[in-house]
Amino acid sequence: MRDALSILASSTVIPPSGTPLRHRRHPIPSATAKPRPKLNPKHKSKFSTSTSPLFSSRLDNKQSLTYYTELASNLVQDGRFEDFLIVAETVVASGVKPLEFLGLLNKHNVASGVGRVLGKGNVNSVELLFSGVMKLGIEPVQLFDGAAMESLREECRRFLKCGAVEQLVSLVEMLAGFQFLIKELVEPSDVINLCIKKRNPMAAIRYAQNFPHAEMLFCSIIHEFGKKRDLASALTAFEASKQNLSSPNMHACRTIIDVCGLCGNYLKSRAIFEELLADNITPNAYVFNSLMNVNAHDFNYTRDIYKKMEKLGVTADITTYNILLKSCRLAAKVELAQDIYREIRKLEAKGALKLDVFTYSTMIKVFADAKMWRLALEIKEDMVSSGVTPNTVTWSSLISACANVGLLEQASKLFDEMLQAGCQPNSQCFNILLHACVEACQFDRAFRLFQCWKESGFQQTITDGNLKNSDEFVQEDQMRVPMRPYSHFTVRVPFRPTTSTYNILIKACGTDYYRAQALMDEMRTLGLSPDQVSWSTLLDVCGASGNIAGIVPILRSMHETGIQPDVITYTTAIKICVEHKKPTFAFTLFAQMLRYQIKPNLVTYNTILRARSRYRSLKQVQKCLYVYQHMRKAGYKPNDYYLKQLIEEWSEGVIQKELRNKGSFASHTTDSGPHTLLLEKVAEHLQDGNSESLSIDLRGLTKVEARIVVLAVLRKIKEKYRAGIPIKEDVSIILGLPGVHAHVSKEESEVKEAVVRLLQHDLGLQVYEADSRTGIDITRDKGVLEGSSSTRESEAPTRRPVVLHRLKLTGESLHHWLQRKMCAKHGNHLHQRMPSNLDS
Template sequence: MIAESVAVSGVNAAEFVDLLNVKLVSAGIVRLLEEGKIGSIVELLNGAQQLGIDPSKLLDGAAVNALSQECRRTMECGQIEEVVSLMETLKGCGMPIKDLVKPSEILRLCVSQRKPNAAVRYAHFFPHVDVLICTVILEFGKKGDLASALTVFEASKQNEDTPNLYIYRAIIDVCGLCGDYLKSRSIYEGLITSKFTPNIYVFNSLMNVNSCDLSYTLDIYKQMQKLGVPADLTSYNILLKSCCLATRVDLAKEIYGELKHLEMAGALKLDVFTYSTLIKVFADARMWQMALEIKKDMLSAGVTPNIVTWSSLVSACANAGLVDQAIQLFEEMLQAGCEPNSQCYNILLHACVEACQYDRAFRLFRSWKEHALPKDNCEDFGSKMKNNSNLSPKLMVSASIPTHTSASPHGRFSTRVPFRPTTATYNILMKACGSDYYRAKALMEEMKKVGLSPNNISWSILIDICGGSGNVEGALQILRAMREAGIQPDVVTYTTIIKVCVENKDFKSAFSLFAAMKRYQIKPNMVTYNTLLRARSRYGSLQEVQQCLAIYQDMRKAGYKPNDYYLKQLIEQWCEGVIQNDNQRKYSFSARNRTDLGPESMILEKVAEHLQKDSANSISINVRGLSKVEARIVVLAVLRMIREKYTAGDSIKDDVQIFLGVREVGIRAVKHESVVKEAIIKLLQHDLGLEVISAAPRIGNNRNQDAIHHPDRHSNVEENTERVTLRANVHSPTRRPAVLQKLRITKESLQSWLTRRLDASTVQ
């Protein structure tokens, strides 16, 4: 009020400020802040600015500190929106806000609270807004919050006349961090639509994010060339990475040839990443000779291999089963002064196990433990090497590791190595125990003593070793101990113990464990399903077949494509067991009994559909659309189900209906019986001795229905059916009626057949 009255009187604002006691004014501001009246202070500063008074001249150091503390207090309360609003007001008053709170702290709080809009508002307070926007986008990406990062990205485009390529690169990188490479493609397409050419950094980020898709990466590379953007070494490294992921050795060779030509022309200089990626390409393809050739080229070019290079080289020889060569490369790595990591040690041990050199694996392990550097030295090994980086490679070796590094024929290293075993190390050694359960158990105990925790793989290996000796109960006890230790079994664990039960013919436990998997919502994999489907060499009961078919259907629903040829043969064998002779103790299923079911046959689904019915009463069999082979199997499957349920006490209360299909009837069509119908009638009458009635539709006269007791009477049935059809056509000469072809097995015939079967089995 005083300032306004002075302004009206025409006094100069600067002269008025000189008359003020800034210390007293600042003291009043501090008191208002202590009372929480931040709104009054904002009003004061706004009024001063409107009168041409610099608000910063009304605040001394104490007032600025009090204002900073108020901002921090508000931040600690999590009120980030209020903090940004206060900063926005102070900024509007001409106050320097960067000294109140560090911008990084406010932006970090915006990210942690998922407040992208507040972060954008605050970033625009500073001249380097683009840098802050990129930082915020990347921080959201590290949190896996792609939605917030996209919100910041879209907000940044509103005040830009031309696309900011740094921000485009940041959001594309975040798409890669969040695993949404398709979104990165749409962002790139939007940039191209705006008629703006991306720079090399945007192209490299896009190719890197989409490196899992080699064809797309190559398309982007071609577009880059078409737009006149020259590729750099990073571009080629990403292409090689994509070749590695796609296992395209031929293309990697072609790119390497182009790179060597460019290097000779002086266009670029290959780096350690280029060579390491190439070596990994050949290592994954088990082309260890080519990997070693790249190493020679690398050394000739004066490029020093790093830990990735050496690990890939050791892995190349290990994958090829060349254990001696892998150990020699490991020694060269030590001599070169490169610090091995746990992966290098584990690769060597795994190579020994894969080559069945179990004793050698244990000798290497003991040697590394004996010659390992103390724990503190292991941790400081890398820093010591960095401190000696100004020395020549030869001096670096002598400064860190003895110059003589070799392994005896027994695998004992004479050097001090920075070896620290991991859980994976002990898991590999447990595999080297073969069938020695107690040795594997001792390794697990040693693992706990050195401060490592056994994981799912550790327990799975122990279960496999115990079950390998036929001790199914012991394997189940290990599973219980695993749960008691707080480790929840995963799909690998369950599959392992299911395999143990199957191999030891404990099918009840195997299917019980499979049911437990489903209860715990652990999704079976292809190995789990195949282990159960191939559990039996033959089926003896309806329950076994139902279990098998349920697993098969579950496998199909899970998206797996099973190779069901073996399963079809077992189901067919089980079905054909219905027609074995009474004097046979065991049905012989020879090659001549088998029928050819094509790979696209849906017979297993059809059999499952009928066998899943709960009762043997009022059963109908639908064979419409099936071939005669498939129809035979379905009918036999249902009859076997009826027989087993009858043996268990179920009675037969009704006929069995067999639906053959719907067809249009004509004089010629009636005279030609269906092939499927003939096959079923022959099966039921000749092979099983059942009474079958042709249940043709009765149009006009209900007496047109004949029992079929022998194939010789087929002609009578045809004549009767023809008479029915002709009478129907008298009333409607232009329309042929649809006939539902159906067979019926009488309950008396079925009862007699089941009684004979039961008596025959009792005698046997």
């Protein structure tokens, strides 16, 4: 009572003039009076007419009732919900019927107060208000008339517009609990789309649970998250749907499997299917079809699912067979596809099912991919005889079947038949026909067709049987064509090129780089964005025209337009550099790839390594060896043959030309050892960090491989000498470890003989056999060339250290050899400059 009196005392409402003065003054309650407890909607009111004689006397007349209802309206408008409930409860407790009190309330004030509190995000206060009026026997929805309900809708739309998804869902949950028609407050699809946009699956789940058709909303939520490629949120919604529903929802199962396909996680789709079987749930045909479609790339798995479908007694429909045909097409199993096609034709003859346009179109694609164009045309005849009208996909597949085998005229004829049939061609049809022209090297024809379509479109003749389709087509293109009952009429259809269209035409430019660049500019003018294929094709044209300098501007333009060059783009550029004998530029592009964290593929590595005839300098060989090692670290199995040939040819360059022409040593015909060890040895000796190392390790190599390693080091020394780096120290050549009795093995003896013959006989260098224990050089005679060797006096086996067999190449001998090479080179240049009459 004290609370009620304080409310009345602080109210700005003036009591009616007819009320006695004693009624305006409120007696102060005694100290022994119990304080008024706060309103709890879960308990009955403690106010009664017997304890409130003051209010009982006031409410005996209608004027007093109006006064207090007006007071309550002002309180709720100010957002003072607790005070409003105290007054309302006291009025009802005095004997006033709830509906009578409700009829006198100002509904506009109620809506205004609720909106003000909701604007502050305080949904709990509104829930307290609604709970309180329910305890009084008033339904909260009765507080809102038509205008007040519109205000509540505006508040929901405001939450939706500002993206306050949590506040909106909480409000909807609260209103649904008080029997509000929440579907009329805000469009459910708008709320779900907001939850999808905010990546908030829990809010979407909470919202969907308030509707009787929650299972349909759950499927929509799962599908929308799948379109955003958000598989985790879609799975969260799927698990919530299983807990919210008493029985399995096959529609939700089918939807989540489709989403797994959209997100590229086919293994998860299999796991969901296995969970259904583990729970003894038999999926329907739609779930089986979705699972087969998602896994169509795996023919064996798709076939197993089909067999399991038969085992469980689930009847296959035409969609099932269409997916089987699709799987056969992806696996290139033409004969099996023909068997399935014959089987379903028999089922159709029995009336078990009816083949649709997808069946025929898929079968045509099977033959088109296999370049069986005659069989594809036979399927088209079966299709027409069955009364099934070919659609755009069917015609595109037929045109592609002829274009794939170079039958340009037949493809053009099918295109004309498509127009005569009244079927609207799409951009793919145009592109297939243009691509057929390019593949047939009829570049001028491709450009003529393109120019003709672009300027005047193409004319499509519509007959009476195609009036319905033509009407839709005319409306789509916003062309006004009189729909009079003529037997036929002509519609001019505008041509809309795509990025793929321009990619085909850029390829048709051949070596005309400027024309290709003009097409790129025209593409941008039409609002089309060049893709990776566009830029890679432009690079091809640039290389074909010999414009190597244009590669860098093209790559720079790609970065400026926001397109990161991929591995195909860089591989194309590297291939151009290799073909035009620009190996340094090719290695620069390879390094740029790694700098941008673009992983080279097998084609990239092979493009560089196979161009062995282009690499002649030490730096180029070192970079080639680096590419080789990078390839091995990347997990690719390199083909050592090309790189080994490079090393052989580059190393043999130190031998005089006349000796090579005589065939004094043909290493590639006698070598049978592993290439990997050889290449690792060469790479070790040619590293820049080993420039001061004068030790050549030949252990584990055959005589041919040892020769290559020695020649590679000599060529490195030769190129450094030309650069001004002299050689003064001796070079140590490690042959290997002897046996227990310090005898030279047969393989080591052959390596030694080959190396000594190379150094002394072919190059004229001085080589000695060195004792690694004492460092004393022992000069050998011709017996060295014959493989003979003298042994030192034996020592006790327990005191003998490990002995390495070495040869030593003197620095003085190397110095004289390098000088002779330089003089011979300068002499040849001088001889070439002499006039021809001086030769006599």
